Amino acid sequence: MNRPSPLLAARSLTKAYGPTRALDGVDLTVHAGESVAIMGPSGSGKTTLMHVLSGILLPDAGSVLFTAPGAEPTEITTLNEEARARLRRERLGFVFQDGLLLPELTAQENVALPLLLSGVPRPAAEAHAAQWLAALGLDGMQTRRLGELSGGQAQRVAIARAQVADPQVVFADEPTGALDSATSASVLGALLDSTVGRGRTLVMVTHDQTTADRCSRLVRVQDGRIVADSAAGVADAAGAAGSGAPVSPTGSAGSVTHWTEATR
Numbered sequence: 465m466n467r468p469s470p471l472l473a474a475r476s477l478t479k480a481y482g483p484t485r486a487l488d489g490v491d492l493t494v495h496a497g498e499s500v501a502i503m504g505p506s507g508s509g510k511t512t513l514m515h516v517l518s519g520i521l522l523p524d525a526g527s528v529l530f531t532a533p534g535a536e537p538t539e540i541t542t543l544n545e546e547a548r549a550r551l552r553r554e555r556l557g558f559v560f561q562d563g564l565l566l567p568e569l570t571a572q573e574n575v576a577l578p579l580l581l582s583g584v585p586r587p588a589a590e591a592h593a594a595q596w597l598a599a600l601g602l603d604g605m606q607t608r609r610l611g612e613l614s615g616g617q618a619q620r621v622a623i624a625r626a627q628v629a630d631p632q633v634v635f636a637d638e639p640t641g642a643l644d645s646a647t648s649a650s651v652l653g654a655l656l657d658s659t660v661g662r663g664r665t666l667v668m669v670t671h672d673q674t675t676a677d678r679c680s681r682l683v684r685v686q687d688g689r690i691v692a693d694s695a696a697g698v699a700d701a702a703g704a705a706g707s708g709a710p711v712s713p714t715g716s717a718g719s720v721t722h723w724t725e726a727t728r
């Protein structure tokens with residue numbers, strides 16, 4: 465049986481900042497439904513890798529093929545800045561450590577923003593944003609601004625914003641790094657449920673082993689290279705051969721209907 469093409473296939477990525485080789489020959493294949501934790505020492509190249517995978521940064525050399533289910537493959541590294549920005553807005557989601565919510569906008573306006581930027585009429589965008597806020601446990605908080613939300617609530621708003629355009633993959637950089645451990649665990653649960661829990665994909669940089677342990681796959685980066693991959697011989701071999709063992713999504717199956725309804 466043929467396995468679907470990998471969602472992301474990065475090959476021979478290199479990226480240098482002056483004398484610093486931030487990426488030094490990285491190959492990484494990510495399949496739909498995976499939750500991939502990227503770990504490694506400070507300065508090892510984790511964020512650079514995530515930025516190159518998502519088209520925020522162009523590598524010096526190498527390729528990143530993005531193949532959404534049912535769509536033609538897109539070689540991200542050949543797209544111009546405008547096309548990469550559109551790809552990020554319409555097909556990818558992002559959650560950063562400090563949320564990066566716009567403080568002058570309400571929670572609902574923050575979540576609706578990606579849809580408004582893509583031309584969705586305001587009433588539809590705001591209704592959809594409200595559904596996502598409710599699904600993330602923030603019902604009743606639509607009109608709150610950043611200063612009126614706890615750190616965990618703000619990250620849930622950021623997760624809702626990342627999901628609102630229904631991206632195939634969400635990239636998260638230390639999404640719970642600024643939260644205490646109990647809040648971190650529940651926000652991470654929401655992130656996993658809303659991505660892999662409904663068949664989407666999560667690629668997450670983290671320094672926290674407990675966080676990484678909840679992902680289906682762990683990739684370790686050191687000195688700009690992948691030095692360990694818990695899916696080695698599975699995902700990458702499958703990527704090369706076009707078939708292989710499926711990678712089980714994490715996320716609770718019981719929440720799939722919940723999320724599906726939230727995004728309808």
Ligand SMILES: Nc1ncnc2c1ncn2[C@@H]1O[C@H](COP(=O)(O)OP(=O)(O)OP(=O)(O)O)[C@@H](O)[C@H]1O
Pocket residue numbers: 481484485486504505506507508509510511512513
């Ligand atoms: N814009 C830049 N200009 C110069 N050097 C950079 C730049 N961005 C990253 N670097 C360097 O590239 C290397 C990899 O950086 P990167 O941010 O990818 O590492 P990281 O593993 O995410 O680190 P951390 O865990 O501390 O966030 C580091 O040595 C860093 O100093």
